[in-house]
Amino acid sequence: MPKRTTGKKTLFVFLSFFAFFQCCWTQSRLSFEHYRITDGLSQSNVTCIVEDSQNQLWFGTQEGLNRFDGTTFEPFNRENAPAIKNAYFFDATKDANDDLWFGTRNGLLKYAFKKGVFTSYAISKKNTKSIKNVAVLGPTSLLVLTSKQELYRFDKQKNRYSRIRLNTPVKTLVKGDKTSFILGENNVIYKVNKRGKLYPWFNSSAPIHTIKFCNNQVFIFTSKGVFSINVSKRNIKLKRMFRGVQGSNISNITAMVYTGGMYYIATNQQGLYSFDERGKQLNYSANLFQANRLNTNNLNCLFLSKDKVLWVGSDRGVSCTMLSGSGFNTIKPSADLSKGLPSENVWSFSTHKQSLLIGTDLGITRYNPTTELTNHYFRSENLKTDASVMDIESISSDEFLLACYDGIYRFNPTRTNPFKSIPISNGQLSSKHVHFFKIKALNKNTFLIGSSAGLLRLELAKGTFTEIHPELQDQVREISTDAQGKTWVLYENYGLYQCIEQQNTVYIKPFKHNRKLLSLITDPLTAFTELRKGVFLIGTMGAGVVQISESTGLLKSISKLEGLPNNTINSLIRDRKGNVWGSTNRGLICINSRGSLNSSIERRGIEPNEYNMNASYIDANGKLYFGGIFGLVFFNPNTVINPSVNLYPKITKVTFHKKTRHFPSGFVTESQLKKLAYAIHLPYNARDFEIKFQSSQLYGAKHVTYKYVIIGEETDTILIGNTNKLSFNSLASGTYYLRLYSRYENGPWTDTPALLTVTINPPFWATIPFWLCIAVFLLLCAYIYLKYQVNRERGQRLKLEELVTKRTQKIQEQKEQIERKNELISLEKEKVLAQQKQLFIEKERAEKWLNNALPSQAVKELKVQGKVSAKAYEHATIMFTDVVGFSKISENINPTRLVNKLDVQFRKFDQIIKANNLEKIKTIGDAYMAVGGLPDENSTHAIDACIAGLQIQSYMRAKKFDAIANHKDYWEIRLGINTGPVTAGIIGSLKMAYDVWGSAVNQAQRMEMLGQAGTVTISEQTFKLVEPYFECIHRGKAQMKSKVILDMYEVLRIKPALSLNGEGLKPNDLFYEIVGLHHYSSIKYYTAENELIQLLAQELPPDLSYHSLAHTKDVVKAVERIALLEGVRDEGLFLLKSAALFHDAGFVKQYEHNEPIGAAMAEAMLPKYGYNEQHIKTIKELIFVTQIPHKPVNKLQEIMCDADLDYLGTDSFEETANKLKIELMAKGKIQTDREWDQLQITFLKQHKYFTQTAILTREKKKKEHLKGIKQRFEANNYD
DSSP: OOOOBTTBOOOBSOTTGGGGGGGOTTSOOOOOEEEOGGGTOSOSOEEEEEEOTTSOEEEEETTEEEEEOSSOEEEEOTTTOTTOSOOOEEEEEEOTTSOEEEEETTEEEEEETTTTEEEEEOSOSSSOOOEEEEEEOSSSEEEEEETTSOEEEEETTTTEEEEEOOSSOEEEEEEOSSSEEEEETTSEEEEEOTTSOEEEEEEOSSOEEEEEEETTEEEEEETTEEEEEETTSSSOOOEEEOTTOOOSBOTTEEEEEEETTEEEEEESSSOEEEEETTOOEEEEOOOTTSTTSOSOSOEEEEEEOTTSEEEEEETTEEEEEETTOOOOEEEOBOSSTTSSBSSSOEEEEEEETTEEEEEESSEEEEEETTTTEEEEEESOTTOOSOOOEEEEEESSSSOEEEEETTEEEEEOTTSSSOEEEOOOOOHHHHHHOOOEEEEEESSSSEEEEEETTEEEEEETTTTEEEEESTTOOSOEEEEEEOTTSOEEEEETTTEEEEEEEETTEEEEEEOTTHHHHHHHOOSOEEEEEEEETTEEEEEEBSSOEEEEETTTOOEEEEOGGGTOSOSBEEEEEEOTTSOEEEEETTEEEEEOTTSSBOTTSOOOOOSSOSEEEEEEEEOTTOOEEEEETTEEEEEOTTTOOOTTTTOOEEEEEEEESSOOSSOTTSEEEHHHHHHTTTEEEEOGGGOOEEEEEEESOOTTGGGEEEEEEEESSSEEEEEEETOOEEEEOSOOSEEEEEEEEEEETTSOOOSSOEEEEEEEOOOGGGSHHHHHHHHHHHHHHHHHHHHHHHHHHHHHHHTHHHHHHTHHHHHHHHHHHHHHHHHHHHHHHHHHHHHHHHHHHHHHHHHHHHHHHSOHHHHHHHHHHSSOOOEEEEEEEEEEEEETTHHHHHHTSOHHHHHHHHHHHHHHHHHHHHHTTOEEEEEETTEEEEEESOSSOOSOHHHHHHHHHHHHHHHHHHHHHHHHHTTOOOOOEEEEEEEEEEEEEOOSSSSOOOEEESHHHHHHHHHHHHSOTTSEEEEHHHHHHHTTTEEEEEEEEEEOTTSOEEEEEEEEEEOGGGBGGGOSSSBOHHHHHHHHHHHHOSOOHHHHHHHHHHHHHHHSOTTOSSSSHHHHHHHHHHHHHHHHHTTOOSTHHHHHHHHHHHTTGGGGTOSSSOHHHHHHHHHHHGGGGTOOHHHHHHHHHHHHTTSSSOOOOSHHHHHHHHHHTGGGGSTTHHHHHHHHHHHHHHTTSOOSHHHHHHHHHHHHHHOOOOSHHHHHHHHHHHHHHHHHHHHHHHHTOOO
C-alpha cells in the first residue's frame, strides 16, 4: 500500500481493502491468459475494447487498432489504413448498424462493418481535439466528450459535430443501456435523452470522483463511500454499496462490469477487484513470478464478451479470464521466495492450519492461499545429500512424518528446529533401505514406510524399524487405503499386495490376480487408486492405465490409442465425485467412474505439463494438487472449465482475389454468408479465394486446432493446426463441399462442423451454348466450302487456258507462301526452345531449393517414392548451439536488426557445417541444430562435429574481439554435442522438413544448456570416440531429465601434433592418417585400455604415490606425443601405447622386478583385442626396455624410454619427484631428504634422452632441475 505524503493525499482506490481481506477467500480466484506484443499486438498499452457482430474483439492502443479472432491480431494503423489520421485510441463503442466507433486523439473514427472501410471525422480541421469518451445517443447520432471537457453531438447522417454547452466543464461521460450520463465538475449528474438534451438528474452534496454505469445502475464514487442509483426506477434513491470501501479520492478507478452476481472493478494502481452481492471482495494484483496472475496493476479498461469472458486492457497488453470457473492455478519457482517455490521439483503435499505444505527438493514450503505468500523450511544450508521430501503424513495437528529421499524425519513447523531425524539403528537395514518414497499410517503409532528396497514398519514411540516381507526387494510406489478400509501396497515390479494387521503383527499377501496382472503388463507399475468398489486403476510407465476387477480379474487398458496424451502415468487420485485424475509426462487426464476417459474434461497441458511420480493430493475442500518438474498445479475439479464443451468453428469471411458482379466489395462477411445459406457461386475467372474462420469462443483459441474435409472430385481430409485461414487457387469447375472441424488441444473433434458450399462455374468454352455455336459455325464453313468447290469447277472449265498461262506465276506464289511458312515455323521453333530453356531454368531452381532444404539422399528418395520414410540410425552425433541471454538481447534490440544478426551468424555456421560433412537440421529462434552421420552414414561423424564446434566457437571469439575493439555489443554461444542412436526423416505432408528424434537429441541439448559460454561441451559417448584426436578436460557430471548421470567434457582443441600449425582448429594430414589407423586397424586398442585401466584402479596398492594409475596415464600421453612427432603413424603407435599401459602393471603383484608380470598380463589379455603374436612380442620388448638403466636398440624402444621418464624435463618435475621420494621412503629404500637428493643427482647425471623430440623439448629443463638439486645438496639445509 502506498504511504501517505505530507500535504497531499495519495490517490488510492480502496483504503480498507486489506482490512478485511482475510474473510474474503470464499470466492474462487481467477486464472488469466495474457496477450502481448510478442503475440501480435501493435502496442502494449490497450486503452479500449469492443466486440463486433462476428464476435471478434477490437483492441485500441496508443499505436493503432488490433482486430483479434482468437488466434491472430490484425493491426490497423496509418500505414495500412490511411483513413486513420491518428493512431492513439481512447474509447470504442458499437451502434445498432454493427458499425464500430472509436475516439482518437484527432476526432472520431468509424469502421463500416459491412463494407470493411474506415472513415475519420475530425472536430476541427485547424485544431486537433482528442475524444476520450464515445456513447451512442440514438440511431442517428453519437455523444462524445473531448479531453478539454467539451461535449459534442455527432450526426451520423450529416457527418457533422454540434457543441452541447453546459454551465460547467464535463468531467465524465458514461454509457448506459438506453441513455448516457454526464458528471460535471459541479458534482451534478446529468441525464442525456436521445435527442442530445441534458437535464440535471442527481446533485451530490459530497464531491464525486467518478461515476460508472453497471447492472442498470449508476455507481457514484464519493469521498464518503460508494452509492448506486437504479435507473429503471422513477424515484431516485441512493443505495450504499461496498461498505468496506471508504473513499477519499477514487480517481484510480478505470472500468467496471457486472456478471453472474459479481462486480469487477479495474484500477490504475491496485489491479482488479471483485465484489459479490453481499459486498465481499477479492483483489487480483500483479505477480510477475506466477504466469496465471495479472502481469501489471495498471489497468485501463474492462470488457465482458458474449461468451462471458472478462477482457482486461492494461499497459502491458490484454489479459482474459473465464468467469464461469476458476480454471487451473500454478505455483512456480520464484526469485522472490515470499511469492514462490525455492526449487523446481514438487514431490508431496499436506495441510497445516489452512495452509498448504509442499514437499520440494530443499525441504518444506508453506503456502498461504489467502495471501498467496510462501515461507520455507530447509533442513540445512550446507546439505550434502538429496533432501527431497517424497511424502508427508500427519501425526498430529502440528507434527508430521516425512519420507525424504535420504531418510525419515519428524517435522513440526512451530519449533525453532522443525526437522528431527529418525535413524534406522539396524546397520543391515540402513545399508539396504537407502531411499524413501511413501508413508502411510496404520494407527497413531504404526506407520508403513515404502523405500527403494521394499516395505518397512515404523513404531513411532520406540523409533524402531522392522522389515516386512524382506524377499520383496523392490521400490514401493504407492500405499493406499480403499473404501473398505483395506490397505494396498504397490511394488514397481512385483505388483499389488494387501497389507494386513493382526494382533500387533503386520504382513502382506499378494493380490489374487497379481500373476495375471504381471503377465500382461511388463512395464513398471507407478500409481494406484480405487475407481469404485472392487475396481482398481493402476498406472504404468509405458502402458498407460490398467483397470482391474478385484472379483473377476478382468483387465481393461487405457492408452494413447484411447486418447491419453502420454503412456507414462505418474500419479492417480480420486475426487469427491468419483472421477479419477492422473498426471502424465504430457499433462493431466480424467477418468470417470465408468472407467473411460471423461469427454467433458479437457486433457490439456497446463504448465508444468510434465509431472513427478506420486506427487498428487486432495485437500479437505476437494481441491486437487499435482507436483511437477517446474512447480505445481492446483484446481477445484468441480469448477474446471472445459473450453471444448461449447466449442465449434465458424467461418467469418471469404475474400476473393478478384471482385465479381455478385461480390463487388471483394469479400463476404459472416452475416452475408448466413443470408446465402453458406453457399456461394463464383465465375471461372474468380476461382482464387481465401476463407477465414475462428473458434466460437476467443478464450483459449490459441490452443484450438483445425482440420477440414473438402468433397469435390475427390475427398480429402487435411489437418491445418492452429492456422485460421485457408487459401484455394485455380480450382477446377464444379461444386465443392467444405466441412471445417475444430478441437481444443488433443480433445475430441467437434461433432458439428462449419459448412460452406462453393460452386465454380465452368469456363465459357466448356458450356453447351459455346459448343452449339461451334457446330453451327462448322456447318456454315462446310456449306461455304462445298459451294466454293462447285463454283471453282465451273470456273476451271471456263478459265482453263488462263490457268495454264498463269501456272508459272502461281508456282512462284506457292513458293513464296512456303518460304513464309518456313519462317513462321522457325519463329515458333525458337519460341518452343526458349520455353524449354525457361522450364529447364525453373526446374534447376526448384531442385536447387529442394537440395538446400533437404539432404541429397532424402531428395532422391522423395523423387522416387514421393515421400521420405523415417529411418533409425544406430550412431549419429548431434550438435546444438544457443545464444547466451537471447531473451534479454531480444528485448533490447530492434527485431529487424536482431534477425539480420542471426542471419549473418547462421550463414557462417552453415559454411562450417557443410565444410565438415554435417547436415543442418533446423534453427529455432536463436538455437541452431546440426547432425553428423546421417542420412549418409559414416564413422567420423563425432570427429566432424567436434571440429565444426571448435571452428564455430573460434568464429564467435573473433567476432567478440572485433566488437570489443570497436566498442560494440557482441554475442556468445553455448555449444553441446552428444553421440547416440536417433531416428531421422520427414513426417507430415505440409511444409516438409527433415528432422531427428531420440534421447540422444535431448542429451545433446542438455550438454549445450550445462556448458559454459564460448566452449564446446561433449558427452562421455562422444568423448570416447574423439579422445585420441582432441585435448579434452572433464567438466563433472550432469543429470538428464531421465535421471541418467553422464560425464561432461570440454573440447579444448585438436592435439597440436594433429592440427595445422599446431593451432588446434583445422586437422593436418597426420590427423587423417591417425583417424584412418584407428578406424581400419584390427587392433582394438581403446577397448583393451578401458579394461586395463579399470583393473589397475581396483588392484594397484594404495600406498604407491608415484607408480600409480596417474603415472601410467601420463606415460601413455607422453608416448603418443613423442611418437607422433617422431613420425610413427602406423600400428607402432598402438604398440607403444599398449606397452605404456602394461609397463607398470606388474606392481599389482610385487614392488620390485615386476616387468615380467606386466609382460605376462599383456600376453594373456591382448590377443582377444586383435593383437597378433608379433605385436605382443614387440610390446613385451618395450616393457622390458623400461628397466633401469635404459638400453633401447630401435626407434620404438627409444620412444618408450623417453616417455617413461618424460617428467624429468617438465615443469611438474618437483611434484612428481616428491611422490617418488614419499613412495621410496614408505618402502624403506631411502631414509632422509639428503639421501634422496644424492640419489637424484647420480641418476640425472647418468640419464640421457634418445629421441630428437625429447632432446629438444626436455633436455634443457632437465639440466635446470639437476642444477637446482645440486645447489640444495651443497647448501645442506635439511631438517
